[in-house]
Amino acid sequence: MAAPVQDSIFDTRRLADLKRLSSERSPESIKAVAQQFEALFVQMIMKQMRESTTFGGPSFDGETAQFYRGMADQQLALNLSKGRGIGLARAIERQMGANMGIDTGLSNDIPAPPARAVLPGAVAAKSAAMPANGQNSPAANTAGNTSSGFVDKIWSHAQAAAKALGVPAQFVVGHAALETGWGKGEITRANGAPSYNLFNIKAGADWKGDTVEASTIEYMGGVPTRRTERFRAYASYDEAFRDYARLLTANPRYAQVSGQADAAGFAQALTRGGYATDPMYADKLTRIIGGNTLRTALSSDSL
Incomplete structure (x- = not known):
């Protein structure tokens, strides 16, 4: 101390x-x-x-x-x-705690550290991004206004994705929390409707589904650059979490993610696979998974 x-x-x-x-x-x-x-x-x-x-x-x-x-x-x-x-x-x-990925015990009323988006293709290893459209989805404005509400809203979907990945469900919840600031920074469509993309997965050339554009911060060679990118959009959280699990299990770059029982190992496997280029990404995710905010939310009677 x-x-x-x-x-x-x-x-x-x-x-x-x-x-x-x-x-x-x-x-x-x-x-x-x-x-x-x-x-x-x-x-x-x-x-x-x-x-x-x-x-x-x-x-x-x-x-x-x-x-x-x-x-x-x-x-x-x-x-x-x-x-x-x-x-x-x-x-x-x-x-400062949010920017550094450190749980200060005061983070329930502010977004988590900046989210990083991931490309499904090979380019993902060279870039990262965060949504910066300044919009909150309707879902984020209701139960998702608190960490407990956010966890309660996505818990069943996180459990299903975690089962497919062979990891604890709280790892998946923590990942979604990091990417969207506990749901407050979820990318929305042009009309304000939710995209349900809680993991900021980009829409590559092989993506045939709906898309949504958002301003992002790309890290190119460690230098942040603002750009407008296309992200995947889903019809529901169920569809979004299934696509997330499919991406991490089907792409060989993330082969080490599946079966992880340690939070740091899970976070590092994502980083090694190219999920984000932020040098502190694994540390931020590890801290959120093991932090008091998630621990308190997981102890809620509503789960």
């Missing part, structure tokens, strides 16, 4: 601690860094308030008085950022 950043502005280790924590990948380090950003923000606000207000006469406006007043403001800003603070730190903490 990471050591917390010290609470005094006079502690000379604060900057070193912050640099160290920013390089770590843990909920504790994310929380500490987020609090420091909030403290800086509060300090900026207080500085602007000081500059726009005059009071107390000349004795309060000397350089010495301003120096000590500034130090007091810094300490006050740091103190205010502790605990629940003004709320900015929690927002930063949630976003």
Whole structure:
């Protein structure tokens, strides 16, 4: 567990601690860094308030008085950022956790880490993408607004796909959660209807079914590039999950996915097969599968 950043502005280790924590990948380090950003923000606000207000006469406006007043403001800003603070730190903490694929315990009300799409053909090994059309499907706006609702909605389909793959059902659920931010980022059709494509599988030249276009971020040689791509569209979640299982079992690149009993092994097998080029993809998926959010959702009585 990471050591917390010290609470005094006079502690000379604060900057070193912050640099160290920013390089770590843990909920504790994310929380500490987020609090420091909030403290800086509060300090900026207080500085602007000081500059726009005059009071107390000349004795309060000397350089010495301003120096000590500034130090007091810094300490006050740091103190205010502790605990629940003004709320900015929690927002930063949630976003950092989502971007890094780390379960901070605050992720139920925001999308999971950016989703990556997969090409069914050989080109998939060289690209990855995420839907960025900014639309939420009707399904994502109802029960899918919570992780428990999302899991409850797709659980039976995930079980069927998992059986075909020979993996635990929570692996499949975690994969869908990563790709769509717990259902909130599901690609929709032009009329707002759901595509039911929870795994962001692209429509290659051999795909004969319905398609939907979405703006994506493709990683070409590690460099993100925005593009518009065609994705598969289905008539139901049942059809979508069956196609997902068929893709992973029929394509020899994903031969190591089937039969995986370990979350990290499952995630790494997908990455080795070319499901995504994000260097952190396997880590993100592993963290979601083993995270508190999915664990809590799976313990719901509704399953």
